[in-house]
Amino acid sequence: MSLRMALLGLLVTxxxxxxxxLTRTFADSLSHVWSAQHSQVYPELARLAETGLVTVQDEGPxxxxxxxxxxxxxxxxxxxxxxxxxxxxxxxxxxxxAFLLPTLDREDAARLVRKEAEYYQRRTxxxxxxxxxxxxxxxxxxxxxAAELGVRISSAIADWAEWAEARLEAERARGNGG
Amino acid sequence: MSLRMALLGLLVTxxxxxxxxLTRTFADSLSHVWSAQHSQVYPELARLAETGLVTVQDEGPxxxxxxxxxxxxxxxxxxxxxxxxxxxxxxxxxxxxAFLLPTLDREDAARLVRKEAEYYQRRTxxxxxxxxxxxxxxxxxxxxxAAELGVRISSAIADWAEWAEARLEAERARGNGG
DNA sequence: GGATACATGTAATGAGTTACATGATTCC
DNA sequence: GGAATCATGTAACTCATTACATGTATCC
Numbered sequence: 001m002s003l004r005m006a007l008l009g010l011l012v013t014x015x016x017x018x019x020x021x022l023t024r025t026f027a028d029s030l031s032h033v034w035s036a037q038h039s040q041v042y043p044e045l046a047r048l049a050e051t052g053l054v055t056v057q058d059e060g061p062x063x064x065x066x067x068x069x070x071x072x073x074x075x076x077x078x079x080x081x082x083x084x085x086x087x088x089x090x091x092x093x094x095x096x097x098a099f100l101l102p103t104l105d106r107e108d109a110a111r112l113v114r115k116e117a118e119y120y121q122r123r124t125x126x127x128x129x130x131x132x133x134x135x136x137x138x139x140x141x142x143x144x145x146a147a148e149l150g151v152r153i154s155s156a157i158a159d160w161a162e163w164a165e166a167r168l169e170a171e172r173a174r175g176n177g178g
Numbered sequence: 179m180s181l182r183m184a185l186l187g188l189l190v191t192x193x194x195x196x197x198x199x200l201t202r203t204f205a206d207s208l209s210h211v212w213s214a215q216h217s218q219v220y221p222e223l224a225r226l227a228e229t230g231l232v233t234v235q236d237e238g239p240x241x242x243x244x245x246x247x248x249x250x251x252x253x254x255x256x257x258x259x260x261x262x263x264x265x266x267x268x269x270x271x272x273x274x275x276a277f278l279l280p281t282l283d284r285e286d287a288a289r290l291v292r293k294e295a296e297y298y299q300r301r302t303x304x305x306x307x308x309x310x311x312x313x314x315x316x317x318x319x320x321x322x323x324a325a326e327l328g329v330r331i332s333s334a335i336a337d338w339a340e341w342a343e344a345r346l347e348a349e350r351a352r353g354n355g356g
Numbered sequence: 357g358g359a360t361a362c363a364t365g366t367a368a369t370g371a372g373t374t375a376c377a378t379g380a381t382t383c384c
Numbered sequence: 385g386g387a388a389t390c391a392t393g394t395a396a397c398t399c400a401t402t403a404c405a406t407g408t409a410t411c412c
Contacts, residue, residue: 099324146277
């Protein structure tokens with residue numbers, strides 16, 4: 001369902017677009033929000049067209065198909081956003097690794113946490129840069145809300161990793177655990 | 179892979195445990211980290227046993243089977259945590275809804291964001307309570323690291339929702355967008 | 357004796373990944 | 385003319401959800 005809605009939303013915001021470009025968007029600007037491979041995008045677009053939520057507006061060179069969202073598609077998107085209870089299922093590999101941290105000895109745990117801290121610091125910088133290009137309060141630009149959320153989550157994880165590093169060090173100093 | 183590792187990790191930390199109890203753990207204490215239904219847990223345990231990463235230690239009343247992790251299982255877990263590059267794929271329904279927020283009119287968007295703020299405030303309180311029961315610096319307790327991460331992420335989302343609410347209100351005041 | 361919780365499984369379906377397969381246009 | 389990029393698809397497999405199916409122990 002989420003992929004379906006992501007595609008409808010992208011078509012609403014970008015206007016007529018082909019599957020290739022939509023796939024690129026998942027890999028580029030949407031990568032910290034939702035991801036999908038072309039092998040998932042093309043069949044999904046076909047299904048959306050079958051259901052009448054999108055239509056093939058025109059076909060271009062190299063077999064290109066540009067899709068547009070229909071009124072039914074807009075309705076479906078709005079309905080999903082406003083009426084359907086969000087799926088709160090959490091499946092966070094990062095958090096899982098955090099949970100399993102205490103199964104490692106101190107050196108391994110410290111190394112892992114350091115790597116995470118570095119990764120999320122870099123990532124926070126990257127998303128922050130993206131957000132700052134959209135941040136202008138005049139902009140009703142798409143992606144501002146998502147970018148802001150991305151920055152906040154990413155920097156929260158980076159901070160956690162710093163905290164965990166310090167805590168592991170404190171444990172070491174006390175000669176605890178292992 | 180992650181479910182596999184979650185099960186190995188739980189068996190390492192809890193000692194011999196049956197599938198029913200492991201499933202309960204996913205629903206209770208692990209729910210903000212990783213989730214899995216019993217229909218996924220039982221076959222996965224069977225596969226782990228086939229591969230020799232766990233063994234059935236004993237069988238109890240009501241057909242109960244208690245699994246223990248083997249040395250090979252411990253090695254596999256450690257290898258995954260220290261050598262395997264984490265899967266950074268993001269598929270965050272929340273962030274997706276955030277991204278799609280500007281496709282809604284102001285009232286709908288504000289209502290959505292308000293609901294999210296409330297949900298994540300409640301959730302933050304709940305995880306905070308869990309964390310505080312583990313927080314004692316003497317504790318090498320399992321779950322401290324994951325609980326701390328959960329609190330930080332959850333409160334980051336709650337803060338974001340407050341920010342988004344204010345930003346939508348500012349847009350309204352300026353008579354912007356729709 | 358009846359409700360509830362414990363306990364384990366399978367089947368059908370949907371979602372997502374990796375690999376296979378093909379061809380057209382553009383850039384150099 | 386060759387490489388890179390644009391462009392679309394399918395197949396096999398893994399992962400996850402929902403529903404179906406069954407039986408046992410305990411609590412009251």
